[in-house]
Amino acid sequence: MPLRAEESFVQRAATLSDAEIFNQRETLKDELDHVRATFHGSLDSGYYYVSISRLLSAELQTRAEIIWRNLVRAHKSFGAGYTGTLRDDMKRAYEVQIKTSYDELQSIIDSEIKTPSDSPRFSLDNKLKNALRQYVEEIDMYFDDLKRNEARESGTSSAGPTWQRYQPSIVRREARKLETKKQHQAWQKAYRDLKRDQPGKSDVQYAKQIAAQDIANDCAVETIRKNMKR
Numbered sequence: 001m002p003l004r005a006e007e008s009f010v011q012r013a014a015t016l017s018d019a020e021i022f023n024q025r026e027t028l029k030d031e032l033d034h035v036r037a038t039f040h041g042s043l044d045s046g047y048y049y050v051s052i053s054r055l056l057s058a059e060l061q062t063r064a065e066i067i068w069r070n071l072v073r074a075h076k077s078f079g080a081g082y083t084g085t086l087r088d089d090m091k092r093a094y095e096v097q098i099k100t101s102y103d104e105l106q107s108i109i110d111s112e113i114k115t116p117s118d119s120p121r122f123s124l125d126n127k128l129k130n131a132l133r134q135y136v137e138e139i140d141m142y143f144d145d146l147k148r149n150e151a152r153e154s155g156t157s158s159a160g161p162t163w164q165r166y167q168p169s170i171v172r173r174e175a176r177k178l179e180t181k182k183q184h185q186a187w188q189k190a191y192r193d194l195k196r197d198q199p200g201k202s203d204v205q206y207a208k209q210i211a212a213q214d215i216a217n218d219c220a221v222e223t224i225r226k227n228m229k230r
């Protein structure tokens with residue numbers, strides 16, 4: 001089926017990555033079950049915590065590679081070259097997707113590892129920072145290669161530049177859609193947690209509590225209420 005004009009390689013890449021990560025979740029579930037079985041009766045041990053942390057750290061790295069590979073694959077299949085905004089568009093799309101995976105995997109760590117409040121928290125923060133640093137560099141190199149290739153082609157061909165087929169405004173719009181989706185997912189998780197911990201309140205009351213959190217991003221209570229249950 002041909003790609004609709006309003007679609008961009010960013011959305012195509014996100015669709016490809018979502019499909020692969022869906023399959024990854026099944027594998028991850030099996031690996032988590034294996035670790036739990038290995039440490040049966042010792043789920044509060046330091047060795048168990050380290051094993052879970054390492055497993056999910058490796059999973060985040062795997063997803064980082066999936067996201068990057070599909071961004072490049074979709075960009076090439078879209079027949080697009082480079083523009084002045086491509087570098088930032090790819091970085092934004094990559095960051096939104098990898099942070100979504102980070103939130104999902106960090107929530108698993110938080111549910112699996114129960115440490116006292118005064119103990120260091122097991123987190124994927126350093127792995128996230130490393131993945132961002134690594135693939136920002138990959139994007140820079142990819143962009144520079146495109147730019148050099150475009151320069152060589154423009155010197156040998158009188159045809160118009162292929163990058164005109166790339167529409168940066170569409171890419172930015174798709175990246176914003178991903179950001180909005182991520183924000184709504186955060187509200188939905190907060191709503192589920194509040195409803196579980198504080199049952200019996202109205203949706204408006206839950207929305208007001210979410211609006212007071214950082215994840216609200218200064219959005220109105222009514223906006224949060226409309227999107228926190230989808």
